[in-house]
Amino acid sequence: MSIQMFLVGGAVRDALLGLPVQDRDWVVVGETPKSLIDKGFVPVGKDFPVFLDPVTHEEVALARTERKTGSGYHGFQFHTDPGVTLEEDLIRRDLTINAMARGADGVLVDPHGGQRDLAARVLRHVSPAFAEDPVRILRLARFAARFGDFSVAPETMDLMREMVAAGEADALVAERVWQEIARGLMEAHPARMIEILRDCGALARIAPELDRLFGVPQPEAHHPEIDTGVHLLLVLQECARVQAPLPVRYAALCHDLGKGVTPRDEWPRHLRHETRSEKLAIALSQRWRVSSECKELAELVAREHTHVHQSLDFSPEAQLRLIERCDALRRPERFAQLLLACECDARGRAGLQDREYPQRAKLLAALQRVQAVDQAAISAAALAEGKKGPAIGQAIQAARLAALREAR
Template sequence: MKILVVGGAVRDTLMGRPVRDRDYVVVGGTPEQMLALGYRQVGQDFPVFLHPMTKEEYALARAHRRSVLEEGAAPVAHAAPGVTLEEDLARRDLTINSMAMTDDGEIVDPYGGRADIASRVLRHVRDESFLEDPIRVLRLARFAARYREFTVAPETLALVEHMVRAGELDHLVAERVWLEVTKGLKEDKPSRMFELLRDMGALKVVFPELDALWGVPQPPEHHPEVDTGVHVMMALDAAAAAGASLEVRFAVLTHDLGKARTSASEWPKHHNHEHLGLKPLKNVCARWKVPSAFKELAVIVCQDHTLVHGVAKLRAATIAQLLKRAGALRSAGRLEALLLACESDARGRLGLEDREYPQAQILRAAQAVVASVDAGAIARACPSADQIPARLHQARVRALKVALSQDMREARA
């Protein structure tokens, strides 16, 4: 029985990057041997064992086995003592992920991963194994976002384009797509994942609502980059640069979907695109089974980002309604998420990447004013509980009007 470090840990070691997790492959071993050594078995599809002390994962060497697969599901693999290390590495997605390392640091590299790291190339290992699991198209794009200096091998691009034409991406499992999307959103420049998917023709299958934004013009006085798809990618990268949460990044990614649904006869203007974007956004969330926290923030950003941009011109009643609708009266964190998404939208414009965003301070101040209203006192003064919401809203609007008037007097002075 041989145990070797495998996959990402070997790749990152060779690239001089920090190794976050170590996975191990066990060649020539059996489940009985692993259990006898104190390892704990986890997983249902194939034997994976947790080390009794470190809790790191050790997987028995396995090879893909041809079978009738459920559409979109991961390929079936079988583990056996007779599966060789080379067979185990052959089933992996990219050459840079198909290397192993022995205890003494020797690199086992049957498929040229080391050379591809040196050449900065993302290349699939084998046509057969890549074709067996179409989710690898998204993994390829995710790694392209992580390793921005890498290019994709021409034969890998050609294979993905073939897979798209053959309909191989039409039945991906929602949970697996969402997992890859969230991993891609975590990267420092997540736009590259979606741009590569688009270049390969895969974005129109996985995310047609986003793919439709390229070629849709915007007013150049507000958007010097003009193209809506380009703008959304710039805004997404601005959110990443600001260290935004995944929920914020997803909201930025989907905030302008409605611009593909406005009347082309009115372009580059996009009247009511905020409302028009809600249906495609909800379609995306349903298709990918997006968690409710992501969906809720994305809906708020989609429908209200232009109101936030123009908050300095809003009436007190509109600001109070905006804060309530955004959930800012229940959670300051929700307001901050909305503001960061809108600031990223404002900065995702050619030549305006470093612009100030005073709207954030205006809304923070408005939230503080609204929060200062004594809701309990108003509730106690109401003869009927049914009157509380309206009375509370009126009190908040009055407080905002006083604050806004004070701000105007100070500005004039």
């Protein structure tokens, strides 16, 4: 006996947009867990009944309704039975563009105008139930980062502001915040995510360090865009343009956090903002529980980006100190990511997107020259001369400096 199975959500949306379909989600109507198991489906869901199709091995969920029973996004009770209709399942979804389905006959089921909103490039909530799950604020912002030319429906923005005012954003847990932020940072328009979160007030709740950057001036000679928050958005877009990896994008997000706490009487200069930025980056990373790779690069970029910008005038001694502070000999890949983040920072400025950034190539070349120094041979020679401990280290240091001097 055949079952009523519908393709739902993002797969339908992306197909209508002419985009590649990455994952396919299915909903089954008129079944029970037992009836699906009897047909060979394998249960895998923890929170609600999800099964693997015995033929395609794709995930299939029973049509369900949900009722909010507590705060945050954990406080939901799901209900499934053979009487739950496809329309009842779709109305619990977040956005109209994600609340469409297509049956085996190819007919589009679109009870909430998702196809219309796709054509109009609008992100709109399906129902008032949107307000029951604060993660949907993050998801909408992430979709804005993916679909950069989509606007947010005014009534949806109003609803998100009401959710923030009611404290719903305060119930978000760190892991889910980071999951959505990380995905949004990797989209084509990450700046849009930050703009949406700021517009609805959520940014001030989940990352006040970022929210504080907007409205803070910088010296116009170095920053034609002046506003530190605007600069942040430009840097994020430059990261996307060069397809930077996630650690670089997260480091870009954190690199200037210290400017948000510069005393007003010191504006537009931000002396020693690097130290403040590093401390705030550490705090944000701990609060969001970001990956160690992202956390460590963010701290490094916050602390060293100004030195990298100034490095064209560095002496060999200063070059070597920078390389050593960054632990570049042990972690050359991270050093390369630091330099890419700094290049995005330098180009993330109004009218300067195409500027040259020779610092990156020069420091990479300097690292290669230092790496080429044969430590083992120098150590062996020093030992043969009766040298020990610090003296051997000094000999290696001298050889590295000599290699850098030869290139000048």
